[in-house]
Amino acid sequence: MRRAIIPLPKPPFPNPTMSASLMWFRKGLRIHDNPALQHASTGSSFVYPVFVIDPHYMKPDPDAFSPGSKLAGLNRIRFMLESLVDLDSSLKKLGSKLLVLNGEPGEVLIRCLKEWDVKSLCFEYDTDPYYQALDARVKDYASSAGIEVFSPVSHTLFNPGAIIQKNGGKPPLTYQSFLKLAGEPSWASSPLSTSMSSLPPVGDVGNFACEISEVPTIKELGFGEVELDEWTPFRGGESEALKRLRESISDKKWVANFEKPKGDPSAFVKPATTVLSPYLKFGCLSSRYFYQCLQEVYKDVQKHTSPPVSLAGQLLWRDFFYTVAFGTPNFDRMKENKICKQIPWNDDDELLAAWREARTGYPWIDAIMVQLRKWGWMHHLARHCVACFLTRGDLFVHWEKGRDVFERLLIDSDWAINNGNWMWLSCSSFFYQYNRIYSPISFGKKYDPNGNYIRHFLPVLKDMPKEYIYEPWTAPKSVQTKAKCIIGRDYPKPVVSHDSASKECKRKLGEAYALSQKLNGRVTEEDLANLRQKLEQDKAQEPKNKRQKR
DNA sequence: CCGCCGTTGACCAC
DNA sequence: GTGGTCAACGGCGG
Incomplete structure (x- = not known):
């Protein structure tokens, strides 16, 4: 791993009224419609944009059945690195930059908060169990240290917790009941903040200077010896996501007539869907922005398809699964999972x-x-x-x-x-x-x-x-x-x-x-x-x- | 308890 | 391409 020392601008004048925020990127690898980033950058003199390379997801695993880490194949790791490079480049255009650190994220974050006199910690709320546990630890430390935590829901259209609450504590188990509960998203007609003109500078990184690196390459992460015989044709990053979004929605007729089950699974030169899913996964594309763009198209056409088969319906499926998953203990296994039929699968x-x-x-x-x-x-x-x-x-x-x-x-x-x-x-x-x-x-x-x-x-x-x-x-x-x-x-x-x-x-x-x-x-x-x-x-x-x- | 519904089955007749 | 049949599930609302 490269441990480059990056010269960073020192704060011009030590000023006790100047406060710093830490923007912790995990998913949500974007500038547009990023409420956590927005919050971090308003009212703060310095913003530390941090991404932690997490060995849990990124450590090479030679025993895995394909090149990559224990949990991720090389294609996705590379997609993520490309997304980080793009994010870093966008941050640089706004007068900031991405600080890439390595290690167990909770431990690294808490050290950052201790080192940098941060007044406000901002990161996107995440419903995945791994992040629920991680975030609880970091939040605990932050509140004990008197640091404000701002953790908005911005990965999904709706707040899964709120939907579950609305349903009496249980997640809806059918798409239709989900739709009924969810209704129109409250933000749907209010404009989203999709652009930023500048960001506060990065503060003094102090003793962390020698730990901060540029976005690493596949090789630098220790995957250097492997060769894939073919890499994915899809490039990561917010820029690529927005380009792909523009292309997808430029054909209004196609958007209006989109019916998911009628797509051709054998189409590969030009896939039958948008292929925006990887960008939504990493948050290179805001699902809310995508949703609003679709509503704009729907307004312009005489008739259009509807959920569950429409393009907007696909975003709602995503929210549906996020909501059920968040409200279902042991969602990722058969045993002790209340919604999962017990079936005597073989172990062949x-x-x-x-x-x-x-x-x-x-x-x-x-x-x-x-x-x-x-x-x-x-x-x-x-x-x-x-x-x-x-x-x-x-x-x-x-x-x-x-x-x-x-x-x-x-x-x-x-x-x-x-x-x-x-x-x-x-x-x-x-x-x-x-x-x-x-x-x-x-x-x-x-x-x-x-x-x-x-x-x-x-x-x-x-x-x-x-x-x-x-x-x-x-x-x-x-x-x-x-x-x-x-x-x-x-x-x-x-x-x-x-x-x-x-x-x-x-x-x-x-x-x-x-x-x-x-x-x-x-x-x-x-x-x-x-x-x-x-x-x-x-x-x-x-x-x-x-x-x-x- | 009943009837209706459910994003995307296969097969066949027309 | 559409529409019926096959065989027939669980969830849900009444």
Whole structure:
């Protein structure tokens, strides 16, 4: 890690009335619509804009299944670093700069507050459990030291806590009830502060001078030896976010007619959605600003789509998941999670690895998993296909395992939304129609009969005739030879047969649901173990039954 | 208790 | 492309 000593302007005159604020950046990596930054810069003579490189997210982990840290793949780490570089450059234009520090953020922050005679600590409120715990510690110290804490809700459209309170202490569990509770956002018609002309200078950093660095590079963080064979095409940062936003909303007709479920998951040259999610995740783009821009477009057109399918509806989905996640203890696991169905998922590491490493033998599934690894982004429906396949559709692997893979590799992975969607897709919560299974063969074919998406992300199949590209194991040997792709050698045979595997999954889900209903939702670990045993026994008897039938 | 609803299933007929 | 059927879930409001 580079430990550059950066010359910083000294305060011109020591003045006891001059006060300093500390702006702590975590998410919210932006200048526009940033109430915490706004607050820090008004009424303070100095502002210390701090970002702490947190080993919890950023420390290289050589044992992980892909290059990166324990929790984040390199694509997302790089996206974040790009966002920080952009933020630093914007701060510099305003007469400030980003102070990058390293270490456990709570400890680093408290040391900063002690060292810098800060009167006001400003940071965006964060509902994720990790930040709830961290922020509680920092706030405790600040109040004991008489430091004002300003921590506004600015990551989401609504305040999740307020919505939960409005609902009598429980989060709404359906989108419609969420909409009803939320109503129009109170700020919707008041203009947001989207520009800043200048910022107070950075104060004297004192003994921290030797610890403050520029935004590090991937290499400086200790990831230097690894090479990704393809990086994500999406660049991080607020500038890129605003550029992308402008492009997305410039086509008013497209915005007005946007219907999420009708998008084409196989479109990759020009994706069928905005791809603003990674920018929202890091707060490079304000969800409120995005929302207001959409309202402007809606005003200008005769008719437009509505939630849940509209573009504004997508922002509301985000708020929905943030709210449920905030109000649900153990939201990120099955056990002790009140809204999560208890299902006897298997623990098959072989199947998990095949899925993760894009060798299930189903080209549609594997191509999506390659896109995930290389781009860190796939269309929402593509995510549905692979999530369904891993869990309730085919492999019956625990949704938490898939969640971990997405959390690591997606550049837009977001704690609340990722966990919420995995529960959704695995029929563990929110959605329960387990008979509706995405076919790993026909779903993609609807959109892309020629298999261009597969050919791009799985070049080994690029010469497979379109008749076989979704089911290459059915291609005659001569065709395989001509396509220079022998199934079982150059590309794997299917790990399971979709027909029998999906039937088996439906049966297991049915049994698990029945047990849950019988026990009023209070399924213990022992109950689950018994169910697992029962399912195994039934499976063992099944061939006998078949023989009897014949 | 009943009936309706739910962002995005597959398959088939028209 | 649309619309029906298949088989049929839980949440929720009445």
